[in-house]
Amino acid sequence: PTYTSKAFLYILNHGGYAILSAGRNPYDSYDFDLDDSAINRRREQLQNDLIEHAYLFSTIRGVYEGIEETSFFVSLFNNTIEQIYEIMSLGMKYNQESVIYVGQERHQSLVEQQLIYINGALNGSYISGNGFKIFLPSSSMNDNYSEVNVCPVNKFVFTLIFDFNYSYKYDRQRFVQINKSIKRNMSSEKEAVRQANVIPQRQQIFFSVS
Structure with a gap:
């Protein structure tokens, strides 16, 4: 779906979404041997998986640690542990280092953002965070931001806030x-x-x- 800026802001405030990708894993040498067409096919396969599982999702563009990639902003059905692990399984299927999961809460102060590591040296842990920053579309952002198209013809630019000083085990x-x-x-x-x-x-x- 294409969100209005108001609807997208509501989701960021109240949770109920995940962000995952099928792009190159910067920490896996195997992925660096894949050409762009292979990465594009992998992204299409992830999109088909999301459709098959009846998820609603929107494409977002982002730059993280200097690497530009296309990800999927996925609306979640519920807060069950099975759904969390289904999102993690999709991330593992496409060799991602991590996925983002944000459970749905009624009160903004209770929303916890989790950056869950599913591959690599930090596999088995997650980083927690709360809140986000919004930037003007005209801002000269160079790194660590996400951008999603919102209707009618605007862009919503934001970054989620995580506390990388602490990690937790799952x-x-x-x-x-x-x-x-x-x-x-x-x-x-x-x-x-x-x-x-x-x-x-x-x-x-x-x-x-x-």
Whole structure:
């Protein structure tokens, strides 16, 4: 979807979103051997995964630590642990160092932003933060910002605030268990769709016999 600036500001204040990408992982030498077309295909595959899982999302452009990339701002359904780990699983699938998760809260003061590391040296930990900064579209920002198109024809430029002085551990064993459960559920859903497509074909064959 394309948000209004007011709606986008509300989401930043109250949470209920994630940010993930399929771009180059700057800390993985394998990704540096991939050409731009391979990265673009990977981004398209992530977009298809989001559509398949019925997520609403918008494309955002950002520059982080001097590297420009295209990410997806994903609206979340709920605050369940399964949904957090589904977002993490998508990030791992596309070899990302981290994903951003922000649970939905009614009160602005309770919103916690989590930068969750899923690959690399910091894998298994996350950085917490609160709040954000907004910049004028005309600002000469060079690094560490995100930019999303909002209607009618404006750009919303912002950066999330994290406290990099402290890191926290997440339950990796719990992640492994949930991740296996998610994969089983995905396989069951695909099989259900396949069966749903097969049954009408069988019915058609049955009723066409005279």
